Amino acid sequence: MHPLFRSRIALLSYLAAWIPIGCMFGAMVSISGGLTWSESAVVTFPGVLALVVLVLTPWYTCRALPLRSTPPAKLILTHLVVAMCVSTAIVLVDKISVAVFGLWLPDLRGRFHGAIPVAAFMVLLIYLLSVALHYTLFAVESSKQAEVVSREAELKALKAQVNPHFLFNSLNSISALTATNPTAARDMCIRLSDFLRSSLRLGERTSIPFAEELALTKTYLEVEQIRFGKKLKVWNDLDPACDDCEVPPLLVQPLIENAIKHGVATLVDGGEIAIRGRKIQNMICVVIENPFDPDAPVARKNGFGLVSVRNRLHARYGNAGRLETEVNQNRYRVILTVPCERHRQSAI
Amino acid sequence: MKQIRALIVDDEDLARQILREYLSEERDVEVVGECTNGFDAVKAVTELKPDLLFLDVQMPKLDGFEVLDLVGTEIAVVFVTAYDQYAMKAFDAAAVDYLLKPFELERFRTALQRSRRRLEEKTPSPAVDDLRRAASGPGQHLQRIVIRDNARVHIIPVDQLDYVEAEDDYIGLHTGGKKYLKQQTISSLEASLDPARFIRVHRSFIINLDKLGKIEPYTKDTKLAVLTDGSQVPVSRAGYMRLRELVDSK
Numbered sequence: 148m149h150p151l152f153r154s155r156i157a158l159l160s161y162l163a164a165w166i167p168i169g170c171m172f173g174a175m176v177s178i179s180g181g182l183t184w185s186e187s188a189v190v191t192f193p194g195v196l197a198l199v200v201l202v203l204t205p206w207y208t209c210r211a212l213p214l215r216s217t218p219p220a221k222l223i224l225t226h227l228v229v230a231m232c233v234s235t236a237i238v239l240v241d242k243i244s245v246a247v248f249g250l251w252l253p254d255l256r257g258r259f260h261g262a263i264p265v266a267a268f269m270v271l272l273i274y275l276l277s278v279a280l281h282y283t284l285f286a287v288e289s290s291k292q293a294e295v296v297s298r299e300a301e302l303k304a305l306k307a308q309v310n311p312h313f314l315f316n317s318l319n320s321i322s323a324l325t326a327t328n329p330t331a332a333r334d335m336c337i338r339l340s341d342f343l344r345s346s347l348r349l350g351e352r353t354s355i356p357f358a359e360e361l362a363l364t365k366t367y368l369e370v371e372q373i374r375f376g377k378k379l380k381v382w383n384d385l386d387p388a389c390d391d392c393e394v395p396p397l398l399v400q401p402l403i404e405n406a407i408k409h410g411v412a413t414l415v416d417g418g419e420i421a422i423r424g425r426k427i428q429n430m431i432c433v434v435i436e437n438p439f440d441p442d443a444p445v446a447r448k449n450g451f452g453l454v455s456v457r458n459r460l461h462a463r464y465g466n467a468g469r470l471e472t473e474v475n476q477n478r479y480r481v482i483l484t485v486p487c488e489r490h491r492q493s494a495i
Numbered sequence: 496m497k498q499i500r501a502l503i504v505d506d507e508d509l510a511r512q513i514l515r516e517y518l519s520e521e522r523d524v525e526v527v528g529e530c531t532n533g534f535d536a537v538k539a540v541t542e543l544k545p546d547l548l549f550l551d552v553q554m555p556k557l558d559g560f561e562v563l564d565l566v567g568t569e570i571a572v573v574f575v576t577a578y579d580q581y582a583m584k585a586f587d588a589a590a591v592d593y594l595l596k597p598f599e600l601e602r603f604r605t606a607l608q609r610s611r612r613r614l615e616e617k618t619p620s621p622a623v624d625d626l627r628r629a630a631s632g633p634g635q636h637l638q639r640i641v642i643r644d645n646a647r648v649h650i651i652p653v654d655q656l657d658y659v660e661a662e663d664d665y666i667g668l669h670t671g672g673k674k675y676l677k678q679q680t681i682s683s684l685e686a687s688l689d690p691a692r693f694i695r696v697h698r699s700f701i702i703n704l705d706k707l708g709k710i711e712p713y714t715k716d717t718k719l720a721v722l723t724d725g726s727q728v729p730v731s732r733a734g735y736m737r738l739r740e741l742v743d744s745k
Contacts, residue, residue: 312553315577316507319596323513376508412506415532415555440555442650 149206150284162199169195172269176241180262182255190248190259191266194240198270201233202277209281226278234270238263298462309346310404313371314339320374335373342366349396354488357431358390361424364400368420371407378417379407385424389431392487395463401452402435402481410437410479426487433483441477453481460485499614502543503529504536504562505551505575510596514549514575517603524607533557534648540566541646547610549594552576552630557641557648560627565643571610585629589622624683636689640668642675649675653693657706658728659684661699672724694741696720696734704741 151157172195177187208229212222245259317339324332345363349355372379403420411418418438425432453470460468464486473480501524505511511529518524527543530536533556540548540562548570552559563572574593576582586593592606592613627637640656642649651670660667661681668675685695695701706722710730713719718730720738730738 311578315596316510319513319577319598320507320509322597323509323516326516327512374507374509378506412553413555415534443555 149203151203165195165199168273172266175265175269176259176262179265180258180260182258182262186248186252186255190244190255191241193244194237194266197240198233198237198273201236202274204229204233205274205278205281209278209285214282214286226275230271230274230278233274234267237270238267241266298458309343312408313404316374317370324373331373335370338366338369338373342370346397346400352396354393355396356390357392357394357424357487360394360396360399361385361390363397364403364422367400367403375407375411375417378414379411380417380419382419382421385422386426388426389424389487391489392426392431393489394431394485395459398456398459398483398485399433399435401456402433402483405452406435406437406479406481409443410439413440413443414438429487431483431485431487435481435483437479438477439479456483497523499524499547499611500527500543500545501525501547501549502527502536502539502545503549504531504533504539504554504559505529505549506531506554507551510551510575513597517600521607523611531555533559533562536562537565537643537648538646540570546571546614548572550574552579552582557650560623560630561641564623564627565641565648571613573606573610579630581632582630585626588629589626591626622683624679624687628687637684637687640677640684642668642677644675651675653688653703654705656693656703657722657724657726658703659701660728669726691741694734694738696728696730696738698731700728700730700734702728710735710738 151161169191173184173187173191176182176191177184180187182190205226208226212225214222241259241263245256249255317335321332321335321339324335342363345359345366349359349363368379368381372381399422403422406420411420421434421436423434423436453472457470460470468485469483471482471484473482501518503511503514503518503526505514511531515526515529518526524547527545528539530539531554533554535556536548536550536554537557539545548562548566550559550562550572552574553576554562557565559574559576572591574582574586574591575596575598576593577596583593583595585591592609594603594606631637637653639653640651642651651668655670657669657671659681660669662676664678664680665676666679666681666684668677681695681699681701685693685701688701692704693701694704702720702722706724708721708723708725711719711721713729716732718735720728720730722728
């Protein structure tokens with residue numbers, strides 16, 4: 148069915164748009180045939196009504212003849228033939244109505260005869276315009292669809308992504324520990340596996356309880372704490388009220404990863420990452436704060452993690468989810484605000 | 496056998512530990528020090544004069560390339576890095592020794608053996624500019640310039656550069672009324688800078704477009720660029736054409 152019938156507003160606006168077109172049509176017939184305004188109105192009304200329905204038919208013909216794969220000659224010929232048929236049909240309807248009203252107005256037939264070419268041409272034009280509009284509609288729709296598909300693919304890639312730098316550095320730490328502290332090496336192996344396993348598992352889902360995201364983040368931090376030793380300190384203050392809110396996976400962990408990579412790791416003596424989580428009305432608000440070295444080399448640190456989180460927030464919540472950053476002297480602060488959703492049905 | 500004095504530079508304890516462990520089995524290598532950041536590394540090189548450097552790439556203060564830039568080419572260097580697709584390609588292209596974390600003893604010994612040979616043959620280290628340019632990946636430009644003045648290290652963000660002047664084997668970096676000398680060619684610096692912001696207006700001069708005040712006629716063929724701080728820089732005919740092209744395209 149034509150998309151216009153899917154929404155009442157669209158249908159009504161379509162019909163409203165026909166009021167000026169119909170008036171113009173009537174006016175042209177009136178001028179070219181020497182009919183009075185009221186004569187023209189009653190005579191052309193049935194034809195215009197038919198046209199209102201017929202100009203929607205390109206939805207089917209345009210679909211059957213896609214712009215890209217149809218030879219141009221076939222394309223033009225088909226639409227032109229259909230347009231002529233429609234034009235002939237409308238003129239026929241007009242003629243019938245002239246014949247009916249001609250019972251009362253004997254000279255109507257003669258006068259209308261002079262208006263036929265104009266009427267036929269106008270119908271032809273309106274129909275072809277509708278063909279063009281339908282092709283535009285299809286193009287817009289397919290580009291929208293392509294955007295959705297590419298965004299989904301991007302999200303999938305982002306979710307599956309474990310920072311290789313983190314992975315190889317962790318493996319190097321394990322390699323170092325095997326000689327001096329095999330128990331610690333084993334411990335780190337297990338934590339790293341835990342992190343990889345849960346990020347793979349959670350990354351497949353569209354929503355996870357906030358508590359699970361925090362657990363993942365905690366495992367990640369445990370691995371990093373072995374790597375960085377005393378340099379990395381973590382301070383938590385998390386409101387348990389957030390725990391069963393549903394959020395997209397890997398929302399907080401990339402922010403912590405950023406806080407380490409561009410913050411704590413840039414400092415000679417390291418520093419502390421502060422993580423605060425609050426439930427404010429129906430929103431989860433997470434604030435992550437870390438010190439950083441403002442003089443650190445800035446090459447290739449455009450905050451890829453932040454961009455990806457921001458894109459994902461936008462894709463999911465529109466303007467309801469936000470990610471803000473603040474720089475205050477040597478401290479960097481990220482504020483994440485997302486709606487607390489409970490048991491979303493769309494666990495695809 | 497000649498003793499090799501080695502310095503380990505890495506910000507992670509465990510990463511230094513494994514190098515120390517592997518090096519402890521090499522009789523001709525003595526670990527003279529360990530550093531956890533780029534500043535300390537430059538200082539330690541000045542004071543301890545090591546022959547061989549194990550150098551992490553990502554570190555606080557100065558990265559591995561900046562350290563190499565500052566310590567000169569007399570020292571043999573083995574880069575140690577976890578993962579960096581561009582750096583790896585750059586190392587390969589420049590024939591620099593590098594170890595990818597985690598690395599095995601065999602691989603470590605191969606790198607060390609190569610360093611021994613380099614030290615015997617006194618092969619200089621490769622040009623750090625080319626190396627860094629290749630390692631920073633496409634579309635990335637130099638963000639800051641490091642200069643060593645004895646044990647002191649100056650860092651000049653490129654935004655703050657007014658202009659650069661070639662002086663024999665050196666370049667003079669003018670920033671905020673001060674001038675710093677660095678041993679480098681003006682062409683190699685030009686290649687590292689963002690071409691949309693820095694223009695070679697003359698064989699011996701590069702200016703920062705953001706600091707350009709106005710252009711005045713000078714002689715028949717040349718012009719004079721007056722910068723916002725009042726300093727005057729000669730502009731050759733070819734330089735003026737490059738400048739026009741860039742300004743017009745903006």
